[in-house]
Amino acid sequence: MATDITTDRLRELAETRSAQGKVLSVFINLDPREFAAPPARATEISSVIDEASRAIRDHGALTHDERMALGRDVDRVRDQLRAGLDADGARGLAVFASEPAGLFEILKLPRPVATKVAIADHPCVEPLAQIGAGELWWLVLVDRRRARLLAGTIDGLVELWRQDDETKGQHDQGGWSQSRYQRSIEKEVEDHLRAVGAELQRRVRSTRIAGLLIGGSKENVAQLESLLHADVARCVQGHFDVDVWNSSADEVLAAARPVLEGLGMRRDRELLQKIDEGLGKGGRAAAGLADVLTAVHERRIDTLVVQEGFTAMGTRCPQCGWLGVSAGGQCPADGTQTDVVDNIVEVAVGRAFGQSAHVRYLPATDPDLEHKGSIAALLRF
Ligand SMILES: [Zn+2]
Incomplete structure (x- = not known):
């Protein structure tokens, strides 16, 4: 993929x-x-x-x-x-x-x-935003001796790492009591899961992820989770069942998709709720195209939320980059004649990326966002 x-x-x-x-x-x-x-x-x-x-x-x-x-x-x-x-x-x-x-x-x-x-x-980057970039998920799959780590978005995953810690389940039982043999196997499973946890901890230091999902049988998932370092444990957002070793990246994604979709919807609701709170207090939020464009120009965007398919004409000052909704006229800041822009929403999204903001696209049917003028933002200050 x-x-x-x-x-x-x-x-x-x-x-x-x-x-x-x-x-x-x-x-x-x-x-x-x-x-x-x-x-x-x-x-x-x-x-x-x-x-x-x-x-x-x-x-x-x-x-x-x-x-x-x-x-x-x-x-x-x-x-x-x-x-x-x-x-x-x-x-x-x-x-x-x-x-x-x-x-x-x-x-x-x-x-x-x-x-x-x-x-x-x-460069026109808006179509890339719609692909959901920036929301990098990790999916770790474990059984009693093997593990895989995949990364990606709800649109596609790539495998980053796989490990087969062949447990010596095969080793000679001769001379060992049954219970001692059992204990040695369980110890090896635990060592394996600890090693998986250590690998995740090493990797999570250098990557910003939206969250971590654990795939596998209930028992293995629970055991891995109990052994995770706090830095990794706080990233865990869900579980799913999957064929740990023989599933393709697409099959893993299909198994995890309901969980990812549920989490995405919950994040979107929380985001809109935060925006509502900000708007209510006259604080760190903006709604409607005109206010959002002002915030974009002032580089205040933390997260931009756009309804899919929303477009609007607008203007841009070639001198200072000011963005507005009116069609033509002079820049209020420096009096320069502004340029007409066919789709000012696209410009706003591109600028938002340029200031390290997150961009979320919500379905065109979202009534809550439509009510806010099809575009809104959480602000940094
Ligand atoms: Zn200007």
């Missing part, structure tokens, strides 16, 4: 600005339900690249140099993708290219994306 997106990478992309030229962003849908066979994938890739060429040709506001540079960007994307990208398992691709900004990147996506071509002075 391909998951090239990390929160840090998203932040770097969101912060990339091209002073001289433009940035080409291309999203290619490789949904296996539609494009299973390699020829179908190749055709889709070619057709999106043609679309990018047309978008550059038809763009009304490019300088000669920008147009030339973008043309070379498209050529490079075409060459790279034709050269045979190892896109196995990828359900979509995101490409960011800008010769003047020294940017060229192809990311494999774990989830299908809508095909899209964008030309702007920054």
Whole structure:
């Protein structure tokens, strides 16, 4: 499973600005339900690249140099993708290219994306936010002698580590009493689970995770949990039953999915509740597009919550970056004539990443968020 997106990478992309030229962003849908066979994938890739060429040709506001540079960007994307990208398992691709900004990147996506071509002075990162990046979960699977650790999101997992601590269940029982033999086996199981706990403790020091789920039989899960160091124990958020050794990453995800979905829903409810509390006290929260844009511009976003599919026109000051909902007019801060932006929500999401904020997308049907104007935020100050 391909998951090239990390929160840090998203932040770097969101912060990339091209002073001289433009940035080409291309999203290619490789949904296996539609494009299973390699020829179908190749055709889709070619057709999106043609679309990018047309978008550059038809763009009304490019300088000669920008147009030339973008043309070379498209050529490079075409060459790279034709050269045979190892896109196995990828359900979509995101490409960011800008010769003047020294940017060229192809990311494999774990989830299908809508095909899209964008030309702007920054990489278009919003479709990546919708994939749920930044919510990294760990799933550790254990039985009496083996363990696996997988990491990822509700959209896809990768295996990080596996271990087979072959218990000497095989060793010679000769000369040992049955009970002493039993005790020695139980000791080995405990040593194995302690070693798993130590491995998790070592790894958790260097990674920020949303939480840890433990998979396996009830008995093994409970025993592992009882042996975990406090640093790891506090990350545990749920359990699930799964074939520890022979399940694929997709099968592990399918087994854990109900737990992950339940936790996601609970976090979303808690988030909205915190926003309500903040709004009630006139404190650290904002709701509605105008107030949220102000907070984005002031770099105050802790967590941005957006209703899926929500778009709106707006304006941006080319001088100071001020964002507003009105269509046109002057920047209130410096009087500069503002630019009209087709989708200001996308700009807000990109900026939020640039200030290390979390971004959560809620289903379009969420009545609570709709009531708040389809966008809201928890603020840092
Ligand atoms: Zn301004």
